[in-house]
Amino acid sequence: MESLGSGGDSRDLTEQSLVTRRRQLQAISRRAVLDAFGPPRAVWTPPEGPSFVGWGTAATLSAEGNERLTTLQASADRLFSRIDADDAPAATRPRLVGGMSFHDAHEPAPPWTGFDSARFVLPELQLTWTDDTAWLTANAVAPDDPATVDDRVENALAEIEGVTPTGGIAEPPGVASRERCPSRERWREQVRAAIDRIRGGDLQKVVLAQSLSVELERQLSLPDVIARLDVSYPDCQRFLVQPGDGPVFFGATPERLVSAAGRTVETVALAGSTGRGDTTEEDEWLAAELLDSEKDIHEHELVADAVRTQLSPYASSVQTGQRTVRKLPTVQHLQTPITAELDDAEHVLTLVKALHPTPAVGGLPPDAAWETIRETEAFDRGWYASPVGWFDAAGDGAFAVGIRSAVAEGDRATLFAGAGIVADSDPDREWDEVQLKYGPMLDALE
Incomplete structure (x- = not known):
C-alpha cells in the first residue's frame, strides 16, 4: 500500500514530486518537541551522530508477506524518484522511518494495533540535530503549489520556536500489577524441549522470548519515558514509533542490525550475557567469567x-x-564489531533482508528456529526483536534490533525479552537472564 498524506488519500506515487524544504533553527530539546506535537511520530537517537524526531505523515508505505522489503524498496524508489529539494546537509534529507514484524505473517491485533507487517512513514515534519545545530525539514508529496511547503516549514518553525521548554523529567508512572507469559514452570518445559531438539540435531540455537504485561499506576508520558532512557542508556539506540493515536513501540536497544553509507556497512554480533556486580571487583569477575564461558562464547560465535x-x-x-x-x-x-566493504552500493533494505533475523534473536538454522519459536511462544512478538530504523533516497540508512523494548498505550505496557538456548543451557539461568533484560524498560516505568 502506498498512501499519501495522513488523510489516507491513496494515489500512485509514480510521477508524483516529493517537495522538501529545510530551515536551520536554534537547538531545542527533543523532550519539548515530543511534548508539544502529537502522533503520528517517531524518534531516532543513536549513541553517536545525528538524531531526529518526525511527526505528521507526508506518505506511508506498507507491505506484507515474505517479499515485503522488496516491495517497500520499490515503493520507496518511486517516492524518491522526483525530489524538489533545497540545499542543506545530508543528515537533514527526507527519511522514511519505521520497522517490521518479526514474523512476516503478522496481523496487527492488540497490543500491536496499527503496526503492520512492514510500515514506513515519511514524516510531514522532521527535526534533525547535528552537533549543536537543529534543522527543520518539511515534506509534501505532489502539493498543489511547492510554495505551500515553504509556508509550511516557516509556520512550523514559528510553532517550534514558540514551544515553552518543559521542566524536569517527571517520576515514572509506577507499575501496579504484572502478568508473565509463560509461567516459570512452563518456561522450564519450553527450554527443555528446545534443548532436546538441539541435541537431536534439528537446531544449533534458538532464542525463546517472554512477555511481561504491566498495568501502570498512571498514564504513560512518552516525552518523559524517552528522556529517562536518554539519561540511563546514552550508549544505546533509543527509538520510538507511534503510527497513530494508539500504541507506541519504544526502547533502548544495544544491538545494531546494520548501518549503510555508500559501500560501507557496519554491524555487530551481540550474544552471551551475564549480570552486573554489586561491587567493582564482582563486576570485573563476572565480565572475566563471561569472556571465558564456553557456553556463551559458543552462542556468540554462532x-x-x-x-x-x-x-x-x-x-x-x-x-x-x-x-x-x-x-x-x-x-x-x-x-x-563487524564491518564490510561492498562490491557495489546496496540499498540498506537489501542488507536488512539478508540479516534479519540474526541468530541473536532467532536461531540457527533460521527456518528450524522460526518453526520452533512459532510452535513454542504463546504470544505475538509483533515488532519485538525486529528491524526498526530509517533510510533515505540514496538507500543509506540505519537499523537496530528492537530489543530492550515495550509496546504501550495509556496505562498498560507489554515488555519483551529473550534468551538464547543452546545445548548446555540451564532453564533457570536463562529465566534469570530474561529478568535482567527487562531492566531498561522497567526502570523507565517504575
Whole structure:
C-alpha cells in the first residue's frame, strides 16, 4: 500500500514530486518537541551522530508477506524518484522511518494495533540535530503549489520556536500489577524441549522470548519515558514509533542490525550475557567469567559466523573486530564489531533482508528456529526483536534490533525479552537472564 498524506488519500506515487524544504533553527530539546506535537511520530537517537524526531505523515508505505522489503524498496524508489529539494546537509534529507514484524505473517491485533507487517512513514515534519545545530525539514508529496511547503516549514518553525521548554523529567508512572507469559514452570518445559531438539540435531540455537504485561499506576508520558532512557542508556539506540493515536513501540536497544553509507556497512554480533556486580571487583569477575564461558562464547560465535556469512555475498571484504564485553546498567554482553566493504552500493533494505533475523534473536538454522519459536511462544512478538530504523533516497540508512523494548498505550505496557538456548543451557539461568533484560524498560516505568 502506498498512501499519501495522513488523510489516507491513496494515489500512485509514480510521477508524483516529493517537495522538501529545510530551515536551520536554534537547538531545542527533543523532550519539548515530543511534548508539544502529537502522533503520528517517531524518534531516532543513536549513541553517536545525528538524531531526529518526525511527526505528521507526508506518505506511508506498507507491505506484507515474505517479499515485503522488496516491495517497500520499490515503493520507496518511486517516492524518491522526483525530489524538489533545497540545499542543506545530508543528515537533514527526507527519511522514511519505521520497522517490521518479526514474523512476516503478522496481523496487527492488540497490543500491536496499527503496526503492520512492514510500515514506513515519511514524516510531514522532521527535526534533525547535528552537533549543536537543529534543522527543520518539511515534506509534501505532489502539493498543489511547492510554495505551500515553504509556508509550511516557516509556520512550523514559528510553532517550534514558540514551544515553552518543559521542566524536569517527571517520576515514572509506577507499575501496579504484572502478568508473565509463560509461567516459570512452563518456561522450564519450553527450554527443555528446545534443548532436546538441539541435541537431536534439528537446531544449533534458538532464542525463546517472554512477555511481561504491566498495568501502570498512571498514564504513560512518552516525552518523559524517552528522556529517562536518554539519561540511563546514552550508549544505546533509543527509538520510538507511534503510527497513530494508539500504541507506541519504544526502547533502548544495544544491538545494531546494520548501518549503510555508500559501500560501507557496519554491524555487530551481540550474544552471551551475564549480570552486573554489586561491587567493582564482582563486576570485573563476572565480565572475566563471561569472556571465558564456553557456553556463551559458543552462542556468540554462532551469531558472529552467521552475520559474516549473510554479508559475504555482497561484500568485497568483511572484517571482524575484537570480542569484548559490553557493559550496560543491568547486564553485560559479549560483542564483536563487524564491518564490510561492498562490491557495489546496496540499498540498506537489501542488507536488512539478508540479516534479519540474526541468530541473536532467532536461531540457527533460521527456518528450524522460526518453526520452533512459532510452535513454542504463546504470544505475538509483533515488532519485538525486529528491524526498526530509517533510510533515505540514496538507500543509506540505519537499523537496530528492537530489543530492550515495550509496546504501550495509556496505562498498560507489554515488555519483551529473550534468551538464547543452546545445548548446555540451564532453564533457570536463562529465566534469570530474561529478568535482567527487562531492566531498561522497567526502570523507565517504575
